[in-house]
Amino acid sequence: HRTTSVLSKLLFALPNSPLQYPIQGYTVHPTQLILQPGGSLHLWCPPFGSGVTTTTCNNDLAAALQCSGFSNEKFGVQFAQFAQNSFYSVADDLSQVTIATKTFLRYEQLKVLLDSIRKFYSTIKVIVADDNFEPEHITGENIQHYIMPPAQGWFAGRNLAVSQVTTKYFLWVDDDFLFTEKTKIEKLVEVMEAVPELDVVGGSVKENQFYFSLIYEEGEETEGGCLYRKSNKKLHSVPGYPQCFLASGVVNFFLARTDAVQRVGFDPKLQRIAHSEFFMDGLGYLLVATCGDVSIDHQHVARSARYRKFRNPRKDDSEFKLQLHFFKNHLKCIKYG
Incomplete structure (x- = not known):
């Protein structure tokens, strides 16, 4: 079980520069703005002169601090991380992108999807993971079709498809989506190349830009904490791309950095109820954003009775997912809002 250690003790770096900050024993939630404990600016004011100290950073930001009248005042400090743009861009070289999908009992919709892909991207590689009961042969240039044992489930199919990606990025789509202009x-790709810290960038499906944030509330060691999933809650915008915002999770249409997603993986124990769980496993490991200017369409087709039987989760599926969260993620509750 979890125990505290010597690393839990709060330690501060001494203010050799004007800033004192914690170096140990403080928990920071990913992508959240926080007020550091005990943070303070220690200023030396000259005995004569204007009493103003100015510090200029390499990024041409200047901070002018009025010294007279205070000593050892506390300030909230926000740290900004600046990333260097890559000199090589694959934005116009889609040989570094693979489209991946998983299909089950929807061959007709899959063929419509593939035709729409070829209408706009004639040579891009497509990987299809297939766990149908009666597999059909999928043909086409630069299409890789992997047949699985029947009804292995949503995340098992995702794992198989992503495991075969050899390009820098992959684009995940559902088998009943439809490419448009x-x-x-x-x-x-342009956003991912410009901000290399990003691991996943989602779009919108039929103009619905679904995204959510995950907030973890730490609990007791024996019971675990609580995770809150808040729909349509975004964080700050991506620098240089005001149409994009950081989030914790996005819709089933996203571009991802292959190596980052392969490190997190998709838990194959989750067969039917599974989407947010990938982003829960990736919390703290994946930096996620959503962009509203890229969208994909959704085919309007009635679902067969056989498909609905597998699509609609049973009560024991929901109960199993909660048990998995408790033991795997050490959670006592998950709340949706």
């Missing part, structure tokens, strides 16, 4: 993969 607004499905601009290169726009998502």
Whole structure:
């Protein structure tokens, strides 16, 4: 079980520069703005002169601090991390992108999806993971079709498809999506190349830009904490791309950095109820954003009775997922809002 250690003790770096900050024993939630404990600016004011000290940073930001009248005052400090743009861009070289999908009992919709992909991207590689009961042969240039044992489930299929990706990025789509003029993969690649810290960038499905944030509330060691999933709650915007915002999770249409997603993986124990769980496992490991200017369409087709039987979760599926969260993620509750 979890125990405290010597690393839990709060320690501060001495203010050799004007800033004192914690170096140990303080928990910071990913992508959240926080007020550091005990943080203070220690200023030396000259005995004569204007009493103003100015510090200029390499990024041409200047901070002018009025010294007279205070000593050892506390300030909230926000740290900004500046990333260097990559000299090599694959935005116009989609040979570094693979489209991945998983299909089950929807061959007709899959063929419509593949035709729409070829309408706009004639040579891009497509990987299909297939766990149908009666597999059909999928043909086409630069299409890789992997047949699985029947009804292995949603995340098992995702794992198989992503495991076969050899390009820098992959674009995940559902087998009943439809590419349109607004499905601009290169726009998502441009954002990922410009901000290399990003691991996943989602778009919108039929103009619905679904995204959510995850907030973890620490609990007792024996019971675990609580995780709150808040729909349509975004964080700050991506620098240089005001149409994009950081989030914790996005819709089933996203471009991802292959190596980052392969490190997190998709838990194959989750067969039917599974989407947010990938982003829960990736919390603290994946930096996620959502961009509203890239979208994909959704086919309007009635679901067969056989498909609905597998699509609609049973009560024991929901109960199993909660048990998995408790033991795997050490959670006592998950709340949705």
